[in-house]
Amino acid sequence: MKTLPVADRDAVVRLAERLVSETRDEVRRADAKAAQWGAAFGAGAVAVLASWQAGMPWPGEHGGPVAWLVRGACGFAVAAVVALTLALIPRTGGGADPRHLAYFGHVHRIGDPDFVRQYLADSAVDTLPALVTQLCWLSRLAVIKYRYARLGILCGAAAGVLVLIALF
Secondary structure, eight states: OOOOOHHHHHHHHHHHHHHHHHHHHHHHHHHHHHHHHHHHHHHHHHHHHHHHHHHHTTTTTTTTTHHHHHHHHHHHHHHHHHHHHHHHHHHOOOOOOGGGGGGGHHHHHOHHHHHHHHHHHHHHHOOOOHHHHHHHHHHHHHHHHHHHHHHHHHHHHHHHHHHHHHHO
């Protein structure tokens, strides 16, 4: 790997710090989207179940294609809840190299306070490797969270469309 001049290295560190900050914001946004959509689908599911419990006939109780639509909607609803939950579950493993101490998962994996102290001292001398490790880990985390949120949203929408088709 090529060694950068000090001025270039400072610019790279600033850029890495900015990207880490932006990526943290994206992780927070992905969590917020998954939580909001989960709440919306939960409210919709409660409304549908409450209407069926309040005396409205269950759309699939007589069999036929409507019953299959309702079963499909239930399957998509379960898939939506699972996907949105997976988007919200914390991932605490950290990046590949815990010696860079860029994430609390690294400290947990190292475990020994003497090693943590040594790695902290090493990271304080040169912050770029830790920033790059953190950026890679957070970027991966953001992509995974958005992927699960997108899957949950699509499954929830499919469930809603199937319920509407079953009702009409």
